[in-house]
Amino acid sequence: MESDPPYSPPVSLELENLKAIKVLGEGAMGTVFLVYDTATDPTGRSPFALKVVQRSKHDADRRARLEIAVLEKLSPANPEFQHPFLPRLLGHLHTAEFLAWAVPYCPGSDLHVLRYHQIDRVFSPVVIRFYVAEVLCALEHLHSLGIVYRDLKPENILIQQSGHAMLTDFDLSRNLKKKNSSESSTDEKKDRYWLFRNTFIRCIPAVPDCRIERTFVKSKSARVSPVNRRKLSFSNEERSNSFVGTEEYVSPEVLRGHGHEFAVDWWSLGILCYEMLYGTTPFKAENRKETFRKILTKEPDFMGERNTLTDFIGRLLKKDPKKRLGYHGGASEIKEHPFFEGVNWELLTEVNRPPFIPPRDEDDLTEKATAEELDIKEYFARLKATTSLPPPSPQFRGNVSFTEF
Numbered sequence: 001m002e003s004d005p006p007y008s009p010p011v012s013l014e015l016e017n018l019k020a021i022k023v024l025g026e027g028a029m030g031t032v033f034l035v036y037d038t039a040t041d042p043t044g045r046s047p048f049a050l051k052v053v054q055r056s057k058h059d060a061d062r063r064a065r066l067e068i069a070v071l072e073k074l075s076p077a078n079p080e081f082q083h084p085f086l087p088r089l090l091g092h093l094h095t096a097e098f099l100a101w102a103v104p105y106c107p108g109s110d111l112h113v114l115r116y117h118q119i120d121r122v123f124s125p126v127v128i129r130f131y132v133a134e135v136l137c138a139l140e141h142l143h144s145l146g147i148v149y150r151d152l153k154p155e156n157i158l159i160q161q162s163g164h165a166m167l168t169d170f171d172l173s174r175n176l177k178k179k180n181s182s183e184s185s186t187d188e189k190k191d192r193y194w195l196f197r198n199t200f201i202r203c204i205p206a207v208p209d210c211r212i213e214r215t216f217v218k219s220k221s222a223r224v225s226p227v228n229r230r231k232l233s234f235s236n237e238e239r240s241n242s243f244v245g246t247e248e249y250v251s252p253e254v255l256r257g258h259g260h261e262f263a264v265d266w267w268s269l270g271i272l273c274y275e276m277l278y279g280t281t282p283f284k285a286e287n288r289k290e291t292f293r294k295i296l297t298k299e300p301d302f303m304g305e306r307n308t309l310t311d312f313i314g315r316l317l318k319k320d321p322k323k324r325l326g327y328h329g330g331a332s333e334i335k336e337h338p339f340f341e342g343v344n345w346e347l348l349t350e351v352n353r354p355p356f357i358p359p360r361d362e363d364d365l366t367e368k369a370t371a372e373e374l375d376i377k378e379y380f381a382r383l384k385a386t387t388s389l390p391p392p393s394p395q396f397r398g399n400v401s402f403t404e405f
Contacts, residue, residue: 010075012139013093013102020049020374025103029053029060029171033376034105046107048090050273050375052100063100063171068092070170071101073145076306084349085138085165100375106166108159108358115154115276121274125309127355131157132273133343139269140331142167150178151267153246154275176261184335189371246289252319263321266334270316274300277309282317309372312339 023043030053036044053064065391071089075082082088090102110115111131115121123131135157142149151172160164251267253260274282282300285291300317315325315337316402326334337343 010072010089011091012093014039015093015095015098015100015376018050018376019044019378020050020376022374024049026293027169029057029063031379033374033379034037035102042110047105048102049105050100050102050376052098052380055382061099064101066173067169067171068099068101070147070173071103072145072343083138083141085134086167098380103168104166106158106160106168107361108161108163108356110155110159111157111165111276112154114159114356115279116384117266125277125307126307128273128276128352129339129343131165131276132269133340133345134168134348135269135299136331136334137345137348138167140271142173143265143330145348146175146177147173148260148262149173149265149268151246151249152265154247154272154273157272159358161358161360163357164349164351165369192336194224200232208390247291248284249351250292250295251321253321255292255296262330263319263324263327266316266326267321269334270313273309273313273316277313278303308339308341309363312337 017039018035019038019324024034026032030051032049034047034052035050036047042049051067051403053060054310055061055064068089071087074086075088087103090104092101092162093099115123139149139152145153145171147285149167149170149172151169152167156167156169158168160166249266249268251260251269254264273280274280283291283296283298295318300314302314312325316334318324321327325337334340335343
């Protein structure tokens with residue numbers, strides 16, 4: 001794997017020193033800029049991604065602090081222990097108006113954009129195996145730290161300069177810790193909420209379709225807003241009872257509201273594999289209510305002959321989390337599935353020809369940095385004044401090239 005930039009611990013950033021080269025993405029909770037620090041990097045040779053959240057937005061401050069807390073856990077003092085498929089926290093800043101934090105820039109966009117540049121807008125099983133193996137390793141590390149991710153989807157899987165995957169967006173993540181069976185039983189009785197017919201319809205605002213229909217322009221993600229059933233905190237619990245996720249990726253146990261554990265990430269991994277294989281999610285319907293009904297009642301449809309990949313997906317998409325692949329043995333159990341036969345897990349980072357390697361654009365970025373500086377404060381001021389700006393077109397160049405590993 002290509003060598004990373006020299007390691008440095010997280011630093012306190014000054015908003016006045018940060019200049020944006022372009023907007024990388026916009027979401028419900030914040031905007032991600034490609035920025036450089038004029039004090040330490042005046043020519044913009046080493047840009048990084050900066051996620052900026054306006055503290056005036058509902059729940060933004062709390063969720064921003066949760067994400068920063070996760071990133072701090074993912075950023076060990078010893079760089080040798082940094083996980084290759086998870087980001088490290090480069091720095092952060094706090095002002096009266098904004099919370100912001102910096103992570104490495106991934107120039108290859110995300111798996112959602114990458115899929116839309118494939119023939120038939122799907123990946124081959126070999127490419128699926130490569131990316132899913134790296135995502136699985138990232139989830140395994142998160143779970144080992146007691147963190148359930150809860151927001152797995154193609155848009156949150158970025159492509160690094162090396163071509164390897166990296167998970168992003170941790171504001172929906174949560175710390176979970178197993179309790180004993182008696183505590184679990186008590187909690188479940190306390191937290192049984194029937195969401196499907198009334199609560200989610202009443203409490204969750206309408207959002208636009210998150211899928212692309214006729215163009216390559218990526219629309220905003222249809223993330224489901226959390227429904228708080230009790231005060232949410234980044235503290236140890238046996239299972240979470242928050243209603244969160246992206247609607248087509250939400251697991252049955254989240255919809256039922258009976259509490260959920262790490263197995264929600266294995267469900268989402270199954271949805272991810274299905275979408276990479278077929279170009280659509282298995283339970284997508286005309287509206288949210290029908291999508292949720294299908295998640296609870298319908299089995300996924302598989303086209304063509306069954307194989308190890310479809311068997312893998314089917315075992316991840318068990319409605320009952322206790323019957324789901326990975327529930328009992330975690331990532332180790334999943335790695336033993338025949339779909340991953342031949343994968344050398346210890347050498348994933350050594351694959352030097354991943355499916356797609358982004359072109360280097362340092363010179364282009366430097367020219368933009370010196371010619372088109374974007375002031376972050378002014379950006380939000382204009383955004384507030386106009387109330388709506390068109391989302392940025394995804395930046396993508398190059399063809400897929402992959403040597404089977």
